[in-house]
Amino acid sequence: MANASIMTNKSVSDVAMPADWRDFVALTKPRVMTLVVFTGLCGLLVAPGHLPLVLAFTAVLCIALGAGAAGALNQWYEADRDAAMKRTAGRPLPAGRMTRQSALHFGVGLSVFSVLLLGLATNVLAAAILAVSILFYVFVYTIWLKPRTAQNIVIGGAAGAFPPLIGWAAVTGDVAPLPIALFAITFFWTPPHFWALALFVRMDYANAGIPMLPVVSGETVTRRQILFYTAIMGAAALAPVLLQLTGVIYGVTALVTTAIFAAMAIQVALRRESDPARMGPEKRLFKYSVLYLFLIYAAVVVDHWVGYGVPSA
């Protein structure tokens, strides 16, 4: 397997080798897409009204394709930086398995296709939000903020928070307080999630010249900021209950899961460890943050199905 991989890469450098179809799949960041699809699906499931199954499927597919397109364009732009980071050096572009032009064409084509298809299958608002989310991720986050400011993922986090709005808008044709609350939860969840990761891959970001918070302001500030944004995220997570947009099931789930998140964030904030090999609590917080978002969204859907206080059309 290793020999085959080496031969392939060597061949690519000698001859213009067409990229393998699996590399196009890898370009869409399938793992990141999972969370995006899930949050979009939840937005769609809790929206009042009815969408035929095939249109609902198409809406979720378009959210996935749009996220994949944004991921492809992100990798197109960041190929040089990815090559400098251990975590991303194996991606199709830095590994030399695909040309940048192929990635660009693929990303632009998929973006246009996903937006048009969503517009045709559902409505203009859903398609417009999808278009904004792709443009925001590529231009605002990837090209403008990421290489310039340590606050990159604070503002850029909005790009990943759009899917529940898209899912909701696909059904109703408008936006409402509940999907906006879900947007806020994801938006404020992004900083502690990414900074927990940035703490233990700090050197990777430093080598690539990306001004992530631990690189620019140090670990102590980052740990404090993780706690600060966890507090705001907690408030956002409890807001749907306080605003009576959800019921008891969501309320209890949000309270328990957020309390666990807060306890882990406090532990991380109080630590002074700088050796990545000893950053167990930071790695646990990062992993738990992914589970947290899944649980929060799942709770909204279950709460809706059971019928507690979800707003009617």
Add this chain to the structure above:
Amino acid sequence: MTPEQQQEIQKRQRSRSIVMALVLGAFVILFFAVAWAKIAQGTMH
């Protein structure tokens, strides 16, 4: 270009063509289903 490289190129082109055909076929079915659903919904103008 060595025979090995030629073979590798053909292998990749073939697999890409098969995947592309499957994807296009799936989208033909999807577009048909979407059009059908929209007509049934009465929103096709």
